[in-house]
Amino acid sequence: MKKVFADIIQFRGTHYDFGYMQGEQLKDSILVRNRERQWKVRKPQFRIDRKETEMIFQELAPSIWEELLGLRDALEWPVERVLLEFGGYRVKINPSGCSIYVGDHYMVRNYDYHPKTYDGRYVIYKPTDGGYATIGVSQKITGRSDGMNEQGLAMGYTFMNRKRPGDGFICHMIGRLILERCANAKEAVELLKVIPHRGSFAYTLFDQTGEPPVIVETSPRRVEFRQGYACTNHFKILTEENRHILEDSNKRLQIVEENQTRGMSGFEAFRLLNDTGQGVFSKLYGSWAGTIHTSAYFPRGLESWFVLGGDQEPTKFDFSKWLQGEDFHFKKIEGKVDTDIPFPHMEQADWYK
Numbered sequence: 001m002k003k004v005f006a007d008i009i010q011f012r013g014t015h016y017d018f019g020y021m022q023g024e025q026l027k028d029s030i031l032v033r034n035r036e037r038q039w040k041v042r043k044p045q046f047r048i049d050r051k052e053t054e055m056i057f058q059e060l061a062p063s064i065w066e067e068l069l070g071l072r073d074a075l076e077w078p079v080e081r082v083l084l085e086f087g088g089y090r091v092k093i094n095p096s097g098c099s100i101y102v103g104d105h106y107m108v109r110n111y112d113y114h115p116k117t118y119d120g121r122y123v124i125y126k127p128t129d130g131g132y133a134t135i136g137v138s139q140k141i142t143g144r145s146d147g148m149n150e151q152g153l154a155m156g157y158t159f160m161n162r163k164r165p166g167d168g169f170i171c172h173m174i175g176r177l178i179l180e181r182c183a184n185a186k187e188a189v190e191l192l193k194v195i196p197h198r199g200s201f202a203y204t205l206f207d208q209t210g211e212p213p214v215i216v217e218t219s220p221r222r223v224e225f226r227q228g229y230a231c232t233n234h235f236k237i238l239t240e241e242n243r244h245i246l247e248d249s250n251k252r253l254q255i256v257e258e259n260q261t262r263g264m265s266g267f268e269a270f271r272l273l274n275d276t277g278q279g280v281f282s283k284l285y286g287s288w289a290g291t292i293h294t295s296a297y298f299p300r301g302l303e304s305w306f307v308l309g310g311d312q313e314p315t316k317f318d319f320s321k322w323l324q325g326e327d328f329h330f331k332k333i334e335g336k337v338d339t340d341i342p343f344p345h346m347e348q349a350d351w352y353k
Contacts, residue, residue, distance in 0.1 A: 001336050001337070001338050002336065002337050002338075002339060002340065002343075003334065003335075003336055004120070004308050004309065004334070004335055004336065004337050004343055004346065005120060005308070005332045005333060005334045005335070005346070006119075006120045006121060006122045006137075006293075006306075006308060006332065006333045007120060007121050007122070007331065007332055007345075008122050008124070008328060008330060008331055008332060008333065009022070009025075009121055009122065009123045009124065009125075009138070010124045010125075010322075010327055010328060011123075011124075011125050011126075012125075012126040012128065013127070013128055014063075014066070014127065014128055014129040015063040015064060015066040015067040015070070015127055015129055015131075016066040016067065016069060016070040017070060018067055018070065018125060018127070019066065019067035019068060019069065019070025019071040019072075019073075019074070020070035020071070020073060020074045021070075021074075022067075022070075022071060022074070022141060023070060023071040023072070023073065023074025023075045024074045026071075026074075026075065026141070027074060027075055027076075029345075030344070030345065030346070030347070030348070031119070031120075031344050031345045032075075033348075034116075034344035034348065034349045034350070035085060035344070037348075037349070037350045038116075038349075038350070039084075048080050048083050048084055048087070048090070049090075050079060050080055050083065053083055053087055053089045053090075056089065056169075056196070057089075060177065060195060061177055061180070061181065063127060063129055063130050063131055063180075064142065064173075064176065064177075064180070066129075067142060068082050068083070068086065068087065068142065071086060071141070071142075085140070085141075086140055086141045086142045087142075087173075088140060088142055088143050088169055088170050088172060088173025088174075088176070089168070089169055089170070089173065089198075090167055090168070090170075090198060097110075097112030097113070097158075097159070097232075097233060097248070097249075097252075097282050097284070097288075097289035097290075097291070098110060098111055098112045098113075098156070098157070098158040098159060098232070098233065099112070099158070099230075099231075099232050099252050099253075099256065099273060099280050100156045100158060100204045100230065100231045100232075101229065101230050101256045101260070101269055101272070101273065102204065102206050102213040102229045102230070103229070103260075103263075103264055103265075103266060103269050104263070105266065105298060105299070105300050106266040106269065106296055106297065106298045106299075107154045107156065107204065107206045107213070107296065107297045107299075108266070108269045108270050108272075108273050108294065108295070108296045109146050109156040109204075109273070109294070109295050109296070110273045110274070110280060110281065110282070110291045110293075110294050111137065111145050111146065111156075111291065111292050111293045111294075111295070112282050112284075112289045112290060112291050112292070113288060113289070113290070113292060114285065114286075114288045114290070114341070115285055115290070115292065115337065115339055115341040115342065115343050116341060116342065116343070116344055116349050117139075117344075118292055118343050118344065118345065119137075119138045119139055119140065119141060119345060120343060120345035120346065121137070121138035121141070121345070122135075122136070122137055122138070122306060122333060123135070123136065123137070123138045123144075124317070124319070124322055124328070126150075126323065127180070131180035131181065132149040132150050132151055132153075132179065132180055132181070132182075132183070133149060133150040133323055134147050134148070134149045134150070134176075134179040134180060135147055135148055135149075135304050135317060135319045135322070136148060136175075136179065136295075136304075137293060137295060137306070139172035139175075140172055140173075142173065142176060143170070143171075143172025143173045143175060143176050144172055144175040144176045144179060145157070145171075145172055145175060146175065146295050146297075147175065147179050147297070148179070148297040148299065148302070148304060148319065149179045149180070149182075149183075150302070150319070150323055151182075151183040151184065151207070151208070152207055152208035152299035152300065152302060153178070153179065153182055153183065153184055153185065153188065153205065153206075153207045153208075153299070154205070154206045154207070154297035154299055155175055155178050155179055155188065155203060155204070155205055155206075156175075156203075156204050156295075157171045157172075157174070157175060157201045157202065157203045157204070158201065158202050158204070158231050158232060158233055159171070159199075159200075159201055159233055160199075160200040160201055160202060160217075160219070160233060160234065160235055160238075160241060160242065160243070161199075161200045161241055161242065161243050162199060162200070163200070163241065163243075164220065164221075165198050165199050165220060166196065166197065166198060166220025166221070167196060167198070167220075168195070168196030168197045168198040168220060169195055169196060169197065169198060170198045170199065171198075171199065171201045174192070174195065174197070174201075174203070175203070177191065177195065178191060178192070178203065178205070183207075184207040184208075184209055185205035185206065185207045185209070185211065185213070185214045188203070188205045188214075188216070189205070189214060189216055189225050192216045192218055192223055192225075193223050196220070197218045197219060197220050197223070198220065199219075199220070200218065200219040200220070200235075200238070200241050201218055202215055202216065202217050202218070202231050202235065203215070203216045203218065204228075204231050206297075206299060207299055208299045208300055212227040212228075212229070213227065213228065213229060214226070214227060214228075215227070215228040215231050217235045217236070217237050217238045217241075219238055219241050221241075222238060224237040224238060229257075229260060230253055230256040230257055230260065231253075232249040232250075232252045232253040232256075233246070233248075233249035234246045234249045234250070234253075248282075248289075251279065252279070252280050252282075255272075255278070255279045255280055256272070256273075256280060259272055266296060266298060269296075270294065270296050270305060270314060273294050274291075274294040274307060274310055274311065274312060274314075275310065275311055276310035276311055276338075281294075281310045283338055283339070285337075285338075285339040285341050286339075286341065290337075290339060291309075291310060292308065292309075292337060293306060293307060293308050293309075293335075294306075294307050294310075294312075294314075295307075296314065301320065302318070302319040302320040302323070303316060303317065303318055303319065303320075304316070304317040304319055305317070306333060307333075307335055308333060308334065308335025308336070308337060309335040309336045309337040309338070310338070312335050312336075315330075315333050
């Protein structure tokens with residue numbers, strides 16, 4: 001059992017200043033040193049085209065391009081390296097798990113992936129140069145694996161497959177674009193229809209409107225959407241995109257759907273996903289599918305819960321008070337994860353093993 005932590009990052013200001021602040025934090029950090037070791041072993045299966053990447057950011061999210069420039073200036077890196085590490089465009093995705101359940105007024109999500117990919121950062125950011133304020137879990141620094149914005153739109157994604165990737169944005173940058181640009185699920189659906197997708201993922205969207213949650217199934221070839229309250233790791237519309245082996249995904253979905261019939265409270269749903277003995281939480285860390293964190297979002301009250309590892313009591317964030325200027329006073333969230341695999345923000349990690 002490994003003790004782990006996630007840093008709480010809070011910032012109000014322009015995207016450039018946000019990027020610069022993050023770059024100063026990352027400079028000479030163990031996370032960056034681990035990334036350098038990673039590229040000595042893992043050769044990128046993509047290319048970086050600075051002009052093309054800048055063009056698409058300028059079209060869809062020019063403020064996030066400014067954040068990337070802030071990172072560049074603080075880290076004193078060429079912009080191509082910033083795009084390689086944090087750009088969120090044209091990156092190969094490895095297999096992963098993840099489960100999401102939406103109830104009457106909440107969304108609960110297990111993030112299942114490999115520890116060596118984890119940032120260990122929980123980010124609360126209010127831009128002053130355009131875009132909605134957001135709270136959620138950082139992935140590759142600039143992206144978000146799940147989160148909620150000040151309009152009460154909550155988002156989480158689940159992996160489907162890595163077959164036939166295309167040129168486009170990867171899941172965590174798409175999550176960031178949704179949260180900063182979209183006020184509700186309807187707007188997010190429209191965005192997901194027009195942006196280019198690198199891989200195949202489902203995005204679960206839940207907002208304050210009282211409408212049922214929307215699950216958007218995306219691939220480089222097609223985008224479809226449907227209403228649904230639970231999502232694991234297989235499509236229901238884009239079935240031609242599914243992997244051949246779906247036993248674990250179907251099992252987790254069945255457990256969640258069976259419990260759905262009794263009308264779970266937010267706390268009961270959180271326990272269903274986070275308790276290690278209920279069949280949804282996964283310990284398959286070496287297979288890129290172990291549960292690292294469980295998060296919950298409550299759009300009506302703008303409240304967020306977060307834990308690292310299983311069988312944990314959630315740390316609760318009142319996002320509405322933060323939006324009014326009241327900072328969170330704790331600096332880290334701590335937890336325990338049942339693995340010996342290193343976390344790159346905490347300890348030396350390489351990809352030789």
